[in-house]
Amino acid sequence: xxxxxxxxxxxxxxxxxxxxxxxxxxxxxxxxxxxxxxxxxxxxxxxxxxxxxxxxxxxxxxxxxxxxxxxxxxxxxxxxxxxxxxxxxxxx
Amino acid sequence: xxxxxxxxxxxxxxxxxxxxxxxxxxxxxxxxxxxxxxxxxxxxxxxxxxxxxxxxxxxxxxxxxxxxxxxxxxxxxxxxxxxxxxxxxxxxxxxxxxxx
Amino acid sequence: xxxxxxxxxxxxxxxxxxxxxxxxxxxxxxxxxxxxxxxxxxxxxxxxxxxxxxxxxxxxxxxxxxxxxxxxxxxxxxxxxxxxxxxxxxxxxxxxxxxxxxxxxxxxxxxxxxxxxxxxxxxxxxxxxxxxxxxxxxxxxxxxxxxxxxxxxxxxxxxxxxxxxxxxxxxxxxxxxxxxxxxxxxxxxxxxxxxxxxxxxxxxxxxxxxxxxxxxxxxxxxxxxxxxxxxxxxxxxxxxxxxxxxxxxxxxxxxxxxxxxxxxxxxxxxxxxxxxxxxxxxxxxxxxxxxxxxxxxxxxxxxxxxxxxxxxxxxxxxxxxxxxxxxxxxxxxxxxxxxxxxxxxxxxxxxxxxxxxxxxxxxxxxxxxxxxxxxxxxxxxxxxxxxxxxxxxxxxxxxxxxxxxxxxxxxxxxxxxxxxxxxxxxxxxxxxxxxxxxxxxxxxxxxxxxxxxxxxxxxxxxxxxxxxxxxxxxxxxxxxxxxxxxxxxxxxxxxxxxxxxxxxxxxxxxxxxxxxxxxxxxxxxxxxxxxxxxxxxxxxxxxx
Numbered sequence: 001x002x003x004x005x006x007x008x009x010x011x012x013x014x015x016x017x018x019x020x021x022x023x024x025x026x027x028x029x030x031x032x033x034x035x036x037x038x039x040x041x042x043x044x045x046x047x048x049x050x051x052x053x054x055x056x057x058x059x060x061x062x063x064x065x066x067x068x069x070x071x072x073x074x075x076x077x078x079x080x081x082x083x084x085x086x087x088x089x090x091x092x
Numbered sequence: 093x094x095x096x097x098x099x100x101x102x103x104x105x106x107x108x109x110x111x112x113x114x115x116x117x118x119x120x121x122x123x124x125x126x127x128x129x130x131x132x133x134x135x136x137x138x139x140x141x142x143x144x145x146x147x148x149x150x151x152x153x154x155x156x157x158x159x160x161x162x163x164x165x166x167x168x169x170x171x172x173x174x175x176x177x178x179x180x181x182x183x184x185x186x187x188x189x190x191x192x
Numbered sequence: 193x194x195x196x197x198x199x200x201x202x203x204x205x206x207x208x209x210x211x212x213x214x215x216x217x218x219x220x221x222x223x224x225x226x227x228x229x230x231x232x233x234x235x236x237x238x239x240x241x242x243x244x245x246x247x248x249x250x251x252x253x254x255x256x257x258x259x260x261x262x263x264x265x266x267x268x269x270x271x272x273x274x275x276x277x278x279x280x281x282x283x284x285x286x287x288x289x290x291x292x293x294x295x296x297x298x299x300x301x302x303x304x305x306x307x308x309x310x311x312x313x314x315x316x317x318x319x320x321x322x323x324x325x326x327x328x329x330x331x332x333x334x335x336x337x338x339x340x341x342x343x344x345x346x347x348x349x350x351x352x353x354x355x356x357x358x359x360x361x362x363x364x365x366x367x368x369x370x371x372x373x374x375x376x377x378x379x380x381x382x383x384x385x386x387x388x389x390x391x392x393x394x395x396x397x398x399x400x401x402x403x404x405x406x407x408x409x410x411x412x413x414x415x416x417x418x419x420x421x422x423x424x425x426x427x428x429x430x431x432x433x434x435x436x437x438x439x440x441x442x443x444x445x446x447x448x449x450x451x452x453x454x455x456x457x458x459x460x461x462x463x464x465x466x467x468x469x470x471x472x473x474x475x476x477x478x479x480x481x482x483x484x485x486x487x488x489x490x491x492x493x494x495x496x497x498x499x500x501x502x503x504x505x506x507x508x509x510x511x512x513x514x515x516x517x518x519x520x521x522x523x524x525x526x527x528x529x530x531x532x533x534x535x536x537x538x539x540x541x542x543x544x545x546x547x548x549x550x551x552x553x554x555x556x557x558x559x560x561x562x563x564x565x566x567x568x569x570x571x572x573x574x575x576x577x578x579x580x581x582x583x584x585x586x587x588x589x590x591x592x593x594x595x596x597x598x599x600x601x602x603x604x605x606x607x608x609x610x611x612x613x614x615x616x617x618x619x620x621x622x623x624x625x626x627x628x629x630x631x632x633x634x635x636x637x638x639x640x641x642x643x644x645x646x647x648x649x650x651x652x653x654x655x656x657x658x659x660x661x662x663x664x665x666x667x668x669x670x671x672x673x674x675x676x677x678x679x680x681x682x683x684x685x686x687x688x689x690x691x692x693x694x695x696x697x698x699x700x701x702x703x704x705x706x707x708x709x710x711x712x713x714x715x716x717x718x719x720x721x722x723x724x725x726x727x728x729x730x731x732x733x734x735x736x
Contacts, residue, residue, distance in 0.1 A: 006316045
């Protein structure tokens with residue numbers, strides 16, 4: 001299996017090989033992996049990659065998936081331009 | 093390719109319109125998304141990914157996966173799978189990694 | 193300006209619309225927010241008839257349910273609908289922000305129903321990002337909303353209901369489905385859907401997975417392999433297939449990011465699809481007045497989503513007004529939901545819910561199907577002869593027309609009972625999960641039940657031993673519909689050609705709603721074997 005041809009995060013182009021290497025190096029939380037590899041920080045905001053990364057962390061470290069999947073979400077959930085934010089203020 | 097005959101559904105297509113994709117004229121019907129019109133024209137390869145330069149195309153078609161981002165009438169990062177085609181629109185692939 | 197509402201509903205799919213209707217009908221000033229420029233969510237792609245209870249839209253195609261719900265919504269003047277609007281965030285002071293008409297708007301709701309739905313899972317395999325690999329929802333969007341043929345030859349990954357239904361819909365759109373690949377040892381979705389595919393000649397390969405997509409800038413094929421009991425590749429089992437698209441139907445995950453941001457407690461429950469909100473049986477999250485419904489609350493069928501939507505909407509009414517009059521309906525809806533989940537196919541959801549409600553009536557108890565041994569059916573999509581024999585009348589009765597209901601798996605569904613004008617079909621103990629039984633003393637073989645069965649699992653046969661002939665009537669909803677008098681190929685339950693027959697009768701009126709009932713005459717020994725027909729020369733089977 002060519003881990004470097006298996007894409008985990010489509011937005012930021014992160015492969016299974018990279019994720020596994022990071023976990024082996026000791027980065028075993030979603031937050032750490034996000035900060036190093038950027039997965040979850042692209043325009044889809046982690047919708048596709050998060051469950052896959054969590055599964056890898058669980059498989060390699062034996063951690064409980066409930067523990068791994070604890071993460072914070074912050075607004076906004078989708079893309080918004082500064083112009084759109086500013087134009088909303090005009091109404092007040 | 094557009095479906096002409098379907099055993100269950102009837103497709104009411106809007107007015108015929110045109111837009112350009114990377115300079116090529118694409119025919120569409122009003123009410124279709126840009127992605128739907130490109131698919132009907134046989135265009136599946138949208139861009140190359142940012143870092144690894146891997147070919148990418150449509151994936152989720154409901155605005156979640158971000159694989160279909162393009163510059164539409166000058167607005168970058170537009171999700172073409174949820175953006176309707178408009179007559180005269182200018183749609184361009186984004187190869188964002190190239191700019192880095 | 194801050195927009196004030198009694199209830200804000202986020203998500204205009206089946207759950208959200210039903211929540212809005214329930215809230216609006218009971219006098220709440222209601223706002224329904226939908227990201228897309230149309231309402232209906234995934235319902236508007238569903239061309240198949242829905243399973244479930246007759247009183248909750250079962251037997252009706254999803255697209256028509258969507259139209260009915262939208263019509264009801266429009267009739268309620270105290271509901272405002274904002275389409276093309278994305279919820280962006282929720283803040284401590286109870287303000288919800290949304291992007292509407294290129295502006296950020298602020299909303300202050302007294303109660304909320306979150307019904308954001310789910311998104312499709314992705315699967316790790318080599319070249320899994322190649323153009324031509326689509327989510328099942330994308331394929332449905334292209335073909336069923338925009339009328340665009342998604343591809344010519346599709347490989348389906350996943351045999352859950354979505355994989356099976358989308359495969360069938362692909363064939364209806366004129367696409368060849370080369371096969372369905374399933375990693376588990378059993379077919380995941382309703383087995384009637386699997387049987388529909390098998391009789392169209394589509395192979396379902398259980399204990400198989402995709403290793404690699406082949407192609408440089410577009411899918412040209414796939415490399416498959418067989419899996420052993422421990423989900424490991426069996427050496428030497430690799431097989432290359434040619435296709436121009438690979439469709440992923442490997443499950444859904446709740447779209448829950450809004451929940452944790454709002455301060456609603458969440459928990460990971462694999463059986464419900466991933467991170468789900470902690471919530472009561474009344475669908476209230478840990479934040480008072482904030483309710484959830486539909487796939488966000490746990491991945492389930494759309495029939496459950498609609499019930500949950502109404503339940504959440506009514507509880508929002510109770511929260512805002514204190515009106516106890518909604519209690520009766522709330523109690524009823526809970527009963528309906530309980531019924532949908534009570535059978536063997538509801539086991540996963542029961543197990544998931546049992547982890548949410550510690551002291552609930554919901555039991556995670558395993559309920560085995562005691563009626564029939566359906567092992568062969570579950571592995572192949574083709575029922576064993578013992579299963580079929582149980583559904584047959586005795587030999588003397590066969591000279592008059594009789595209905596054969598090839599519905600063996602216990603699933604929550606009952607439209608057939610209501611379709612019979614002679615009360616000849618009943619479900620034992622009125623348990624919606626048990627499979628229907630035909631009373632052959634009452635059945636006249638009138639063909640009324642055939643087109644309304646969501647599983648297309650009802651056939652009518654008649655045998656004439658003196659002439660060595662017989663007839664079989666089958667449901668048909670493909671292109672190239674035969675006409676009366678045509679000589680057609682007769683296909684078996686696995687899609688192989690049995691011989692030819694002559695079309696003697698076609699029912700294709702308003703009542704059939706595009707599911708034609710076609711009667712063919714053939715040799716007596718083929719009557720119980722024929723389950724599909726095709727015009728000669730239109731062969732388009734799966735090839736794997």
